[in-house]
Amino acid sequence: MVATWHRSTWACWMCMFINGLVAGATSAPIIIDTDMNVDDMAALVYLVRSGADIKGITVSATGFSGQWAGVDSALRLLHKLNRSDIPVAFQEGYLGSTRLNLDYPSGMPPSEWTEANNRYLEQWIGLEPSQKPAAWQSAPQLICQILQSADLQSVFILELGPYTNLAAALHRSDCAALFRSKVQGLYVQGGRLHGDDAQKIQQSGALRGSGPGSGFPWTTEKKPNKASWNVFLDAVSAAQVWTFGLATVVLSDNAFEHLQVDPSDPGMYTPRNCTNKLLADVMLNWAPAHNAEWSGLSYWDQATAVVMMQQLLTKESACQRWVESNITISLQNDATYATYHEGSLGAPSEACLATSRVALLNDFYSAGCA
Numbered sequence: 001m002v003a004t005w006h007r008s009t010w011a012c013w014m015c016m017f018i019n020g021l022v023a024g025a026t027s028a029p030i031i032i033d034t035d036m037n038v039d040d041m042a043a044l045v046y047l048v049r050s051g052a053d054i055k056g057i058t059v060s061a062t063g064f065s066g067q068w069a070g071v072d073s074a075l076r077l078l079h080k081l082n083r084s085d086i087p088v089a090f091q092e093g094y095l096g097s098t099r100l101n102l103d104y105p106s107g108m109p110p111s112e113w114t115e116a117n118n119r120y121l122e123q124w125i126g127l128e129p130s131q132k133p134a135a136w137q138s139a140p141q142l143i144c145q146i147l148q149s150a151d152l153q154s155v156f157i158l159e160l161g162p163y164t165n166l167a168a169a170l171h172r173s174d175c176a177a178l179f180r181s182k183v184q185g186l187y188v189q190g191g192r193l194h195g196d197d198a199q200k201i202q203q204s205g206a207l208r209g210s211g212p213g214s215g216f217p218w219t220t221e222k223k224p225n226k227a228s229w230n231v232f233l234d235a236v237s238a239a240q241v242w243t244f245g246l247a248t249v250v251l252s253d254n255a256f257e258h259l260q261v262d263p264s265d266p267g268m269y270t271p272r273n274c275t276n277k278l279l280a281d282v283m284l285n286w287a288p289a290h291n292a293e294w295s296g297l298s299y300w301d302q303a304t305a306v307v308m309m310q311q312l313l314t315k316e317s318a319c320q321r322w323v324e325s326n327i328t329i330s331l332q333n334d335a336t337y338a339t340y341h342e343g344s345l346g347a348p349s350e351a352c353l354a355t356s357r358v359a360l361l362n363d364f365y366s367a368g369c370a
């Protein structure tokens with residue numbers, strides 16, 4: 001057993017090495033679950049250009065794009081990137097939103113918050129609709145099928161939106177066993193850690209984005225201010241996924257401290273001899289399309305995608321500070337609702353608490369340029 005493990009591990013290191021040198025690196029298989037906000041769109045462009053082996057994309061209808069628009073946006077981007085072979089699935093049924101705590105009503109964001117995302121690629125980037133239809137499978141069905149045909153402990157899941165689709169897949173007959181045997185790790189965006197260590201980091205920089213006027217026309221008045229949107233939007237699904245206990249890497253809110261978007265970034269970080277127009281366009285229209293201030297926009301999903309790819313391709317990480325923790329979601333009917341709880345239960349996690357802006361943006365804007 002041990003000898004075989006060593007040999008296959010060695011073979012895999014060799015193939016990664018050779019791929020990296022000759023044909024552009026290819027990652028382990030990845031499933032992306034997303035709500036197709038603009039940061040998700042940019043992350044997707046980055047992932048395709050940097051050689052992610054994307055087996056499927058599932059789109060939730062409980063996050064920051066309308067049900068009709070999120071899948072269409074993913075298909076448009078894939079068409080533009082010549083990757084229409086990747087299946088894109090709708091959320092199963094509709095309205096998987098949590099109604100547990102009526103003091104903090106969750107459910108979908110109001111449509112005036114999602115409108116700009118819904119038409120972004122069409123109106124601001126000028127992308128054609130794709131001829132390729134959405135997958136015939138529902139999101140959970142597609143996830144389970146991908147796991148079914150994957151190698152043991154091989155798949156990584158990237159969660160960029162609410163956890164509705166992942167929880168729905170876990171609940172399918174026999175699929176939890178597939179998660180245990182096939183999934184190697186889960187990467188998730190966002191959520192604040194509140195331990196001593198995390199607190200110190202947090203206090204070293206100003207807190208942002210927590211009120212009207214700070215950028216997006218979003219408010220935290222209707223959610224506990226420590227909750228992450230991706231958790232809050234469907235807290236029960238999030239709680240179920242975290243309790244299940246996949247090995248999880250979380251880019252915590254602390255890690256986005258110095259990651260506001262500046263419109264000069266694409267020009268500054270894209271290599272001179274590289275054409276990365278689609279990525280630059282998606283980034284540069286973000287604030288104007290949403291009538292938002294640049295200072296309110298950060299590299300949320302983009303940074304999560306970059307840190308994941310750096311780990312999967314065994315490159316140096318732009319994350320500078322990690323902390324290990326076991327994490328569950330609080331569903332207490334008080335101000336801790338939909339926040340992370342650190343203890344001895346839940347998902348064994350590595351949380352990134354601080355990132356290098358320069359290292360991150362260099363990698364992000366040079367995707368596919370080598």
Ligand SMILES: *[C@@H]1O[C@H](CO)[C@@H](O)[C@H](O)[C@H]1NC(C)=O
Nearest residue numbers: 079080081082083084085086
């Ligand atoms: C698009 O991808 C296909 C394979 O999926 C390839 O044969 C074709 O050359 C690609 N086209 C462009 C313009 O890159």
Ligand SMILES: *[C@@H]1O[C@H](CO)[C@@H](O)[C@H](O)[C@H]1NC(C)=O
Nearest residue numbers: 271272273274275368369370
């Ligand atoms: C762009 O320039 C860099 C540094 O000079 C070089 O390493 C790279 O191969 C070039 N890429 C292309 C596509 O010409």
Ligand SMILES: *[C@@H]1O[C@H](CO)[C@@H](O)[C@H](O)[C@H]1NC(C)=O
Nearest residue numbers: 324325326343344345347348
């Ligand atoms: C996480 O939980 C496991 C199992 O209970 C325990 O062995 C480990 O020490 C915990 N890690 C942390 C950082 O609390």
